[in-house]
Amino acid sequence: MQVTDAAVVAQVLAGDRDAFRILVERHSRSLYHLVYRMTGSSEDSEEIVQDTFLRAFKALEKFELRSNFGTWVYRIATNRTLDFLKSKKMNDTQQYRIAEDPDPDDSREIQLAATAATPDRLAISEQMKSRMAQALSLLTPAERVAFTMRHMEGRSIDEISKTLNLKSSAAKNSVFRAVQKLRQQLEPFASPAK
Amino acid sequence: MKHLSEEEIVLHYYGDADDEAQVKQHLAECSACRAEFERLQSLLSSVPSVEVPDPGSFFEEKMWLNVRDRLPEKPAAAKSFWAAGRKWALAGVMAIFLAGAFFAGRFWPGRPPQIVKVNAPVADPQRVVLVAVGDHLERSQMLLVEIMNADDKSVLDEATQMQARDLLNTNRLYRVSAQQAGDPRIAHLLDQLGRVLAEIANAPSQVSDNDLRDIRSRIQSDGLLFKVRVVGSEVNSRVRRMEQNSPAATQQRL
Numbered sequence: 001m002q003v004t005d006a007a008v009v010a011q012v013l014a015g016d017r018d019a020f021r022i023l024v025e026r027h028s029r030s031l032y033h034l035v036y037r038m039t040g041s042s043e044d045s046e047e048i049v050q051d052t053f054l055r056a057f058k059a060l061e062k063f064e065l066r067s068n069f070g071t072w073v074y075r076i077a078t079n080r081t082l083d084f085l086k087s088k089k090m091n092d093t094q095q096y097r098i099a100e101d102p103d104p105d106d107s108r109e110i111q112l113a114a115t116a117a118t119p120d121r122l123a124i125s126e127q128m129k130s131r132m133a134q135a136l137s138l139l140t141p142a143e144r145v146a147f148t149m150r151h152m153e154g155r156s157i158d159e160i161s162k163t164l165n166l167k168s169s170a171a172k173n174s175v176f177r178a179v180q181k182l183r184q185q186l187e188p189f190a191s192p193a194k
Numbered sequence: 195m196k197h198l199s200e201e202e203i204v205l206h207y208y209g210d211a212d213d214e215a216q217v218k219q220h221l222a223e224c225s226a227c228r229a230e231f232e233r234l235q236s237l238l239s240s241v242p243s244v245e246v247p248d249p250g251s252f253f254e255e256k257m258w259l260n261v262r263d264r265l266p267e268k269p270a271a272a273k274s275f276w277a278a279g280r281k282w283a284l285a286g287v288m289a290i291f292l293a294g295a296f297f298a299g300r301f302w303p304g305r306p307p308q309i310v311k312v313n314a315p316v317a318d319p320q321r322v323v324l325v326a327v328g329d330h331l332e333r334s335q336m337l338l339v340e341i342m343n344a345d346d347k348s349v350l351d352e353a354t355q356m357q358a359r360d361l362l363n364t365n366r367l368y369r370v371s372a373q374q375a376g377d378p379r380i381a382h383l384l385d386q387l388g389r390v391l392a393e394i395a396n397a398p399s400q401v402s403d404n405d406l407r408d409i410r411s412r413i414q415s416d417g418l419l420f421k422v423r424v425v426g427s428e429v430n431s432r433v434r435r436m437e438q439n440s441p442a443a444t445q446q447r448l
Binding site for chain 1: 200201204205208209233234237240241244246247249253254255256257258260262263264265267268269270284423427435
Protein backbone atom coordinates (compact mmCIF):
# COMPACT_ATOMS: atom_id res chain seq x y z
CA MET A 1 0.00 0.00 0.00
CA GLN A 2 1.27 3.47 -0.86
CA VAL A 3 2.29 5.64 2.06
CA THR A 4 0.14 8.77 2.25
CA ASP A 5 1.61 12.22 1.70
CA ALA A 6 0.73 13.17 5.26
CA ALA A 7 2.67 10.18 6.60
CA VAL A 8 5.68 11.16 4.49
CA VAL A 9 5.48 14.75 5.75
CA ALA A 10 5.42 13.43 9.33
CA GLN A 11 8.48 11.31 8.53
CA VAL A 12 10.36 14.34 7.17
CA LEU A 13 9.40 16.42 10.20
CA ALA A 14 10.69 13.63 12.42
CA GLY A 15 14.13 14.13 10.87
CA ASP A 16 14.16 11.86 7.80
CA ARG A 17 15.15 14.48 5.23
CA ASP A 18 15.52 11.92 2.44
CA ALA A 19 11.84 10.95 2.74
CA PHE A 20 11.07 14.29 1.08
CA ARG A 21 12.18 12.60 -2.12
CA ILE A 22 8.88 10.67 -2.20
CA LEU A 23 6.93 13.93 -2.28
CA VAL A 24 9.15 15.42 -4.97
CA GLU A 25 8.77 12.30 -7.10
CA ARG A 26 5.01 12.18 -6.64
CA HIS A 27 4.21 15.79 -7.44
CA SER A 28 6.98 17.27 -9.58
CA ARG A 29 5.59 16.18 -12.96
CA SER A 30 2.09 17.57 -12.43
CA LEU A 31 3.55 20.81 -11.10
CA TYR A 32 5.80 21.03 -14.12
CA HIS A 33 2.76 20.72 -16.40
CA LEU A 34 0.94 23.44 -14.50
CA VAL A 35 3.87 25.85 -14.50
CA TYR A 36 4.72 25.22 -18.13
CA ARG A 37 1.17 26.15 -19.18
CA MET A 38 1.70 29.51 -17.55
CA THR A 39 5.32 30.23 -18.49
CA GLY A 40 5.73 28.38 -21.78
CA SER A 41 9.32 27.61 -20.90
CA SER A 42 10.83 24.27 -19.85
CA GLU A 43 13.84 25.80 -18.13
CA ASP A 44 11.82 28.31 -16.17
CA SER A 45 9.28 25.65 -15.25
CA GLU A 46 11.96 23.31 -13.89
CA GLU A 47 13.47 26.14 -11.89
CA ILE A 48 10.08 27.11 -10.46
CA VAL A 49 9.23 23.50 -9.56
CA GLN A 50 12.53 23.11 -7.72
CA ASP A 51 12.00 26.38 -5.92
CA THR A 52 8.48 25.28 -5.00
CA PHE A 53 9.78 22.16 -3.29
CA LEU A 54 12.49 24.10 -1.48
CA ARG A 55 9.89 26.49 -0.13
CA ALA A 56 7.59 23.63 0.74
CA PHE A 57 10.37 21.91 2.69
CA LYS A 58 11.26 25.05 4.57
CA ALA A 59 7.62 25.70 5.43
CA LEU A 60 6.75 22.07 6.16
CA GLU A 61 6.16 22.81 9.84
CA LYS A 62 3.29 25.05 8.79
CA PHE A 63 1.64 22.35 6.72
CA GLU A 64 -1.37 20.88 8.48
CA LEU A 65 -1.31 17.13 8.23
CA ARG A 66 -5.07 17.00 7.73
CA SER A 67 -4.74 19.05 4.52
CA ASN A 68 -3.89 17.80 1.07
CA PHE A 69 -0.18 18.12 0.33
CA GLY A 70 -0.87 18.20 -3.43
CA THR A 71 -3.18 21.19 -3.09
CA TRP A 72 -0.77 22.95 -0.76
CA VAL A 73 2.22 22.54 -3.05
CA TYR A 74 0.05 23.47 -6.08
CA ARG A 75 -0.66 26.80 -4.40
CA ILE A 76 3.00 27.41 -3.70
CA ALA A 77 3.86 26.62 -7.32
CA THR A 78 1.14 28.93 -8.64
CA ASN A 79 2.30 31.78 -6.45
CA ARG A 80 5.92 31.24 -7.43
CA THR A 81 4.85 31.32 -11.08
CA LEU A 82 2.89 34.48 -10.52
CA ASP A 83 5.93 36.13 -8.92
CA PHE A 84 8.04 34.91 -11.78
CA LEU A 85 5.65 36.27 -14.40
CA LYS A 86 5.54 39.61 -12.65
CA SER A 87 9.32 39.82 -12.44
CA LYS A 88 9.78 38.77 -16.04
CA LYS A 89 7.08 41.07 -17.32
CA MET A 90 5.77 38.37 -19.55
CA ASN A 91 3.31 40.71 -21.19
CA ASP A 92 6.04 41.69 -23.58
CA THR A 93 4.46 40.60 -26.87
CA GLN A 94 7.81 39.68 -28.34
CA GLN A 95 8.36 36.94 -25.81
CA TYR A 96 5.87 34.34 -27.00
CA ARG A 97 5.64 32.46 -30.23
CA ILE A 98 3.53 29.48 -31.07
CA ALA A 99 4.84 26.74 -33.26
CA GLU A 100 3.75 23.30 -34.40
CA ASP A 101 7.31 22.03 -34.40
CA PRO A 102 8.92 23.78 -31.48
CA ASP A 103 12.58 24.58 -31.57
CA PRO A 104 14.07 22.78 -28.53
CA ASP A 105 16.60 25.58 -28.12
CA ASP A 106 13.90 28.20 -27.87
CA SER A 107 12.35 28.13 -24.45
CA ARG A 108 9.95 30.96 -25.32
CA GLU A 109 8.06 28.87 -27.83
CA ILE A 110 4.71 27.31 -27.04
CA GLN A 111 3.52 24.24 -28.81
CA LEU A 112 -0.18 24.01 -29.37
CA ALA A 113 -2.07 20.76 -29.22
CA ALA A 114 -2.61 19.45 -32.71
CA THR A 115 -6.05 18.17 -31.73
CA ALA A 116 -7.34 21.61 -30.89
CA ALA A 117 -10.07 21.93 -33.46
CA THR A 118 -12.07 19.83 -35.84
CA PRO A 119 -11.98 21.02 -39.45
CA ASP A 120 -15.63 22.03 -39.51
CA ARG A 121 -15.41 24.12 -36.34
CA LEU A 122 -12.33 26.20 -36.54
CA ALA A 123 -9.25 26.07 -38.63
CA ILE A 124 -6.29 27.39 -36.72
CA SER A 125 -4.57 29.35 -39.39
CA GLU A 126 -1.10 30.73 -39.06
CA GLN A 127 -2.69 34.10 -38.46
CA MET A 128 -4.86 32.66 -35.72
CA LYS A 129 -1.83 31.13 -34.01
CA SER A 130 0.08 34.33 -34.01
CA ARG A 131 -2.99 36.12 -32.66
CA MET A 132 -3.28 33.51 -29.93
CA ALA A 133 0.33 34.04 -28.95
CA GLN A 134 -0.18 37.76 -28.94
CA ALA A 135 -3.32 37.41 -26.87
CA LEU A 136 -1.56 35.26 -24.29
CA SER A 137 1.19 37.82 -24.06
CA LEU A 138 -1.30 40.58 -23.45
CA LEU A 139 -2.63 38.98 -20.29
CA THR A 140 -1.38 40.28 -17.00
CA PRO A 141 0.32 37.69 -14.77
CA ALA A 142 -2.80 37.35 -12.60
CA GLU A 143 -5.06 36.97 -15.65
CA ARG A 144 -2.77 34.40 -17.16
CA VAL A 145 -2.67 32.36 -13.96
CA ALA A 146 -6.45 32.67 -13.44
CA PHE A 147 -7.19 31.72 -17.06
CA THR A 148 -4.81 28.75 -16.97
CA MET A 149 -6.33 27.50 -13.75
CA ARG A 150 -9.95 27.95 -14.87
CA HIS A 151 -9.81 27.16 -18.57
CA MET A 152 -6.94 24.70 -18.87
CA GLU A 153 -6.84 23.09 -15.44
CA GLY A 154 -10.56 23.19 -14.71
CA ARG A 155 -10.02 24.63 -11.22
CA SER A 156 -12.92 26.34 -9.48
CA ILE A 157 -13.21 30.05 -8.76
CA ASP A 158 -12.93 29.19 -5.08
CA GLU A 159 -9.58 27.47 -5.66
CA ILE A 160 -8.34 30.37 -7.79
CA SER A 161 -9.30 32.94 -5.19
CA LYS A 162 -7.66 30.93 -2.40
CA THR A 163 -4.52 30.34 -4.42
CA LEU A 164 -4.15 33.93 -5.55
CA ASN A 165 -5.42 35.30 -2.26
CA LEU A 166 -8.16 37.24 -4.03
CA LYS A 167 -11.81 37.77 -3.30
CA SER A 168 -14.08 35.53 -5.33
CA SER A 169 -15.32 38.52 -7.36
CA ALA A 170 -11.73 39.54 -8.19
CA ALA A 171 -10.87 35.99 -9.29
CA LYS A 172 -13.94 35.95 -11.56
CA ASN A 173 -12.94 39.33 -12.94
CA SER A 174 -9.43 38.06 -13.75
CA VAL A 175 -10.88 35.14 -15.69
CA PHE A 176 -13.30 37.46 -17.49
CA ARG A 177 -10.59 39.98 -18.45
CA ALA A 178 -8.41 37.17 -19.77
CA VAL A 179 -11.25 35.82 -21.91
CA GLN A 180 -12.12 39.32 -23.10
CA LYS A 181 -8.55 39.92 -24.29
CA LEU A 182 -8.42 36.54 -25.99
CA ARG A 183 -11.73 37.26 -27.74
CA GLN A 184 -10.54 40.61 -29.01
CA GLN A 185 -7.50 38.97 -30.54
CA LEU A 186 -9.03 35.76 -31.82
CA GLU A 187 -12.59 36.49 -32.83
CA PRO A 188 -11.81 38.32 -36.08
CA PHE A 189 -10.00 35.19 -37.26
CA ALA A 190 -12.43 32.54 -36.04
CA SER A 191 -14.95 31.13 -38.46
CA PRO A 192 -18.56 31.88 -37.57
CA ALA A 193 -20.27 29.38 -35.32
CA LYS A 194 -22.43 26.81 -37.02
CA MET B 195 -35.46 43.81 -21.91
CA LYS B 196 -32.02 44.30 -20.45
CA HIS B 197 -29.40 42.14 -22.13
CA LEU B 198 -26.75 40.11 -20.32
CA SER B 199 -23.36 41.76 -19.89
CA GLU B 200 -20.30 40.28 -21.54
CA GLU B 201 -18.99 39.34 -18.10
CA GLU B 202 -22.19 37.46 -17.24
CA ILE B 203 -21.98 35.54 -20.52
CA VAL B 204 -18.32 34.65 -20.01
CA LEU B 205 -18.87 33.56 -16.42
CA HIS B 206 -21.90 31.52 -17.45
CA TYR B 207 -19.73 29.64 -19.94
CA TYR B 208 -17.69 28.39 -16.96
CA GLY B 209 -20.76 27.97 -14.75
CA ASP B 210 -19.59 30.79 -12.50
CA ALA B 211 -22.33 33.42 -12.99
CA ASP B 212 -23.69 34.89 -9.77
CA ASP B 213 -27.23 33.83 -10.65
CA GLU B 214 -26.98 30.89 -13.01
CA ALA B 215 -30.73 30.24 -13.08
CA GLN B 216 -31.50 33.79 -14.10
CA VAL B 217 -28.84 33.77 -16.84
CA LYS B 218 -30.16 30.48 -18.20
CA GLN B 219 -33.70 31.80 -18.26
CA HIS B 220 -32.60 34.96 -20.04
CA LEU B 221 -30.71 32.96 -22.65
CA ALA B 222 -33.79 30.85 -23.30
CA GLU B 223 -35.83 33.97 -23.96
CA CYS B 224 -33.34 36.32 -25.68
CA SER B 225 -32.04 35.30 -29.10
CA ALA B 226 -29.46 38.12 -29.22
CA CYS B 227 -27.80 37.03 -25.97
CA ARG B 228 -28.07 33.37 -27.00
CA ALA B 229 -26.27 34.14 -30.25
CA GLU B 230 -23.59 36.01 -28.31
CA PHE B 231 -23.20 33.08 -25.92
CA GLU B 232 -22.91 30.61 -28.81
CA ARG B 233 -20.26 32.75 -30.45
CA LEU B 234 -18.25 32.75 -27.23
CA GLN B 235 -18.80 29.03 -26.73
CA SER B 236 -17.54 28.30 -30.20
CA LEU B 237 -14.44 30.41 -29.69
CA LEU B 238 -13.50 29.18 -26.24
CA SER B 239 -14.02 25.55 -27.09
CA SER B 240 -11.53 25.99 -29.90
CA VAL B 241 -8.87 27.80 -27.88
CA PRO B 242 -5.96 25.44 -28.28
CA SER B 243 -4.43 24.15 -25.07
CA VAL B 244 -0.73 24.58 -24.51
CA GLU B 245 0.89 21.24 -25.15
CA VAL B 246 3.50 20.54 -22.52
CA PRO B 247 6.65 18.84 -23.84
CA ASP B 248 7.60 15.62 -22.06
CA PRO B 249 10.31 16.51 -19.55
CA GLY B 250 11.88 13.04 -19.86
CA SER B 251 11.61 9.78 -17.97
CA PHE B 252 14.20 10.83 -15.38
CA PHE B 253 12.52 14.12 -14.63
CA GLU B 254 11.48 13.24 -11.08
CA GLU B 255 14.96 12.02 -10.28
CA LYS B 256 16.54 15.14 -11.72
CA MET B 257 14.20 17.33 -9.67
CA TRP B 258 15.04 15.45 -6.48
CA LEU B 259 18.79 15.65 -7.04
CA ASN B 260 18.62 19.37 -7.67
CA VAL B 261 16.29 19.98 -4.74
CA ARG B 262 18.22 17.78 -2.32
CA ASP B 263 21.45 19.70 -2.82
CA ARG B 264 19.71 22.92 -1.83
CA LEU B 265 17.65 21.63 1.10
CA PRO B 266 18.47 22.96 4.54
CA GLU B 267 19.23 20.40 7.27
CA LYS B 268 15.66 20.44 8.50
CA PRO B 269 12.42 22.35 7.91
CA ALA B 270 12.30 25.73 9.60
CA ALA B 271 10.39 25.65 12.87
CA ALA B 272 7.24 27.74 12.81
CA LYS B 273 8.21 31.07 14.37
CA SER B 274 6.02 32.86 16.83
CA PHE B 275 6.28 36.37 18.15
CA TRP B 276 7.24 35.05 21.58
CA ALA B 277 9.88 32.78 20.14
CA ALA B 278 11.38 35.73 18.30
CA GLY B 279 11.17 37.82 21.47
CA ARG B 280 12.94 35.13 23.48
CA LYS B 281 15.66 34.99 20.86
CA TRP B 282 16.33 38.72 21.18
CA ALA B 283 16.19 38.54 24.97
CA LEU B 284 18.76 35.76 24.92
CA ALA B 285 20.93 37.80 22.55
CA GLY B 286 20.73 40.74 24.99
CA VAL B 287 21.74 38.59 27.95
CA MET B 288 24.63 37.16 25.94
CA ALA B 289 25.77 40.66 24.98
CA ILE B 290 25.75 41.78 28.62
CA PHE B 291 27.59 38.64 29.66
CA LEU B 292 30.24 39.08 26.98
CA ALA B 293 30.74 42.75 27.85
CA GLY B 294 31.13 41.78 31.54
CA ALA B 295 33.59 39.05 30.66
CA PHE B 296 35.56 41.48 28.51
CA PHE B 297 35.95 44.06 31.29
CA ALA B 298 36.62 41.41 33.95
CA GLY B 299 39.37 40.00 31.74
CA ARG B 300 40.93 43.44 31.32
CA PHE B 301 41.07 44.33 35.00
CA TRP B 302 41.46 40.92 36.67
CA PRO B 303 45.03 40.10 37.83
CA GLY B 304 46.74 37.92 35.22
CA ARG B 305 47.77 34.29 35.76
CA PRO B 306 50.52 32.39 33.98
CA PRO B 307 49.21 30.53 30.97
CA GLN B 308 48.44 26.86 31.55
CA ILE B 309 48.76 24.08 29.07
CA VAL B 310 45.47 22.35 28.69
CA LYS B 311 45.24 18.88 27.27
CA VAL B 312 42.36 18.45 24.90
CA ASN B 313 41.20 15.09 23.73
CA ALA B 314 40.32 15.92 20.17
CA PRO B 315 37.80 13.55 18.64
CA VAL B 316 39.42 11.16 16.21
CA ALA B 317 37.50 10.68 12.98
CA ASP B 318 36.70 7.10 12.13
CA PRO B 319 38.64 6.47 8.88
CA GLN B 320 36.01 4.02 7.59
CA ARG B 321 33.30 6.62 8.04
CA VAL B 322 35.38 9.27 6.27
CA VAL B 323 35.84 6.98 3.27
CA LEU B 324 32.14 6.11 3.20
CA VAL B 325 31.15 9.78 3.31
CA ALA B 326 33.47 10.47 0.39
CA VAL B 327 32.14 7.49 -1.59
CA GLY B 328 28.55 8.61 -0.91
CA ASP B 329 29.37 12.08 -2.18
CA HIS B 330 31.11 10.63 -5.23
CA LEU B 331 28.10 8.46 -6.07
CA GLU B 332 25.76 11.43 -5.73
CA ARG B 333 27.82 13.57 -8.06
CA SER B 334 28.10 10.71 -10.56
CA GLN B 335 24.35 10.16 -10.35
CA MET B 336 23.72 13.82 -11.18
CA LEU B 337 25.97 13.61 -14.21
CA LEU B 338 24.29 10.44 -15.49
CA VAL B 339 20.80 11.88 -14.95
CA GLU B 340 21.83 15.03 -16.81
CA ILE B 341 22.98 12.96 -19.77
CA MET B 342 19.88 10.75 -19.79
CA ASN B 343 17.59 13.77 -19.59
CA ALA B 344 19.30 16.03 -22.10
CA ASP B 345 17.42 17.14 -25.17
CA ASP B 346 20.35 16.71 -27.50
CA LYS B 347 24.02 15.87 -27.85
CA SER B 348 25.15 19.31 -26.66
CA VAL B 349 25.04 17.89 -23.14
CA LEU B 350 28.35 16.17 -23.88
CA ASP B 351 30.23 19.44 -23.99
CA GLU B 352 33.69 20.21 -22.67
CA ALA B 353 32.46 21.00 -19.16
CA THR B 354 30.64 17.67 -18.88
CA GLN B 355 33.66 15.78 -20.13
CA MET B 356 35.92 17.57 -17.66
CA GLN B 357 33.51 16.70 -14.89
CA ALA B 358 33.55 13.07 -16.02
CA ARG B 359 37.38 13.09 -15.99
CA ASP B 360 37.43 14.42 -12.42
CA LEU B 361 34.95 11.80 -11.33
CA LEU B 362 36.95 9.13 -13.13
CA ASN B 363 40.10 10.05 -11.20
CA THR B 364 38.41 9.88 -7.81
CA ASN B 365 36.50 6.78 -8.91
CA ARG B 366 39.79 4.87 -9.29
CA LEU B 367 40.87 5.78 -5.76
CA TYR B 368 37.58 4.75 -4.21
CA ARG B 369 37.47 1.52 -6.18
CA VAL B 370 40.90 0.54 -4.83
CA SER B 371 39.83 1.57 -1.30
CA ALA B 372 36.66 -0.51 -1.57
CA GLN B 373 38.66 -3.54 -2.77
CA GLN B 374 41.12 -3.17 0.09
CA ALA B 375 38.29 -2.72 2.59
CA GLY B 376 36.77 -5.98 1.34
CA ASP B 377 33.60 -4.39 -0.01
CA PRO B 378 33.17 -6.18 -3.37
CA ARG B 379 29.71 -4.76 -4.07
CA ILE B 380 30.87 -1.13 -4.01
CA ALA B 381 34.10 -2.07 -5.80
CA HIS B 382 32.13 -3.77 -8.59
CA LEU B 383 29.77 -0.82 -8.96
CA LEU B 384 32.67 1.64 -9.10
CA ASP B 385 34.28 -0.54 -11.73
CA GLN B 386 31.12 -0.37 -13.88
CA LEU B 387 30.75 3.35 -13.24
CA GLY B 388 34.38 3.94 -14.16
CA ARG B 389 33.88 2.37 -17.60
CA VAL B 390 30.95 4.67 -18.37
CA LEU B 391 32.75 7.72 -16.99
CA ALA B 392 35.73 6.88 -19.18
CA GLU B 393 33.45 6.66 -22.19
CA ILE B 394 32.01 10.10 -21.43
CA ALA B 395 35.41 11.64 -20.65
CA ASN B 396 36.96 10.26 -23.82
CA ALA B 397 34.10 10.99 -26.21
CA PRO B 398 35.22 12.88 -29.33
CA SER B 399 35.09 16.67 -29.19
CA GLN B 400 32.46 16.63 -31.97
CA VAL B 401 29.97 14.23 -30.50
CA SER B 402 27.44 12.65 -32.83
CA ASP B 403 23.90 11.60 -32.01
CA ASN B 404 25.11 8.01 -32.22
CA ASP B 405 27.79 8.64 -29.57
CA LEU B 406 25.18 10.01 -27.21
CA ARG B 407 22.88 7.09 -27.96
CA ASP B 408 25.71 4.61 -27.25
CA ILE B 409 26.50 6.21 -23.91
CA ARG B 410 22.87 6.27 -22.93
CA SER B 411 22.31 2.67 -23.89
CA ARG B 412 25.39 1.71 -21.86
CA ILE B 413 23.98 3.51 -18.82
CA GLN B 414 20.60 1.87 -19.35
CA SER B 415 21.71 -1.64 -20.19
CA ASP B 416 23.85 -1.90 -17.08
CA GLY B 417 21.05 -0.50 -14.94
CA LEU B 418 23.83 1.74 -13.74
CA LEU B 419 21.76 4.69 -12.64
CA PHE B 420 19.56 2.51 -10.49
CA LYS B 421 22.54 0.74 -8.91
CA VAL B 422 24.31 4.04 -8.20
CA ARG B 423 21.16 5.32 -6.55
CA VAL B 424 20.61 2.20 -4.43
CA VAL B 425 24.22 1.80 -3.32
CA GLY B 426 24.52 5.55 -2.69
CA SER B 427 21.48 5.40 -0.46
CA GLU B 428 22.87 2.37 1.40
CA VAL B 429 26.21 4.10 1.91
CA ASN B 430 24.46 7.17 3.34
CA SER B 431 22.43 4.97 5.69
CA ARG B 432 25.62 3.25 6.88
CA VAL B 433 27.20 6.64 7.52
CA ARG B 434 24.18 7.74 9.53
CA ARG B 435 24.24 4.54 11.60
CA MET B 436 27.95 5.02 12.29
CA GLU B 437 27.31 8.60 13.35
CA GLN B 438 24.58 7.50 15.73
CA ASN B 439 26.79 4.79 17.26
CA SER B 440 29.91 6.96 17.50
CA PRO B 441 31.32 7.59 21.02
CA ALA B 442 30.70 11.33 20.59
CA ALA B 443 27.03 10.74 19.85
CA THR B 444 26.76 8.33 22.78
CA GLN B 445 28.38 10.88 25.09
CA GLN B 446 26.02 13.56 23.81
CA ARG B 447 23.02 11.37 24.55
CA LEU B 448 24.32 10.80 28.11
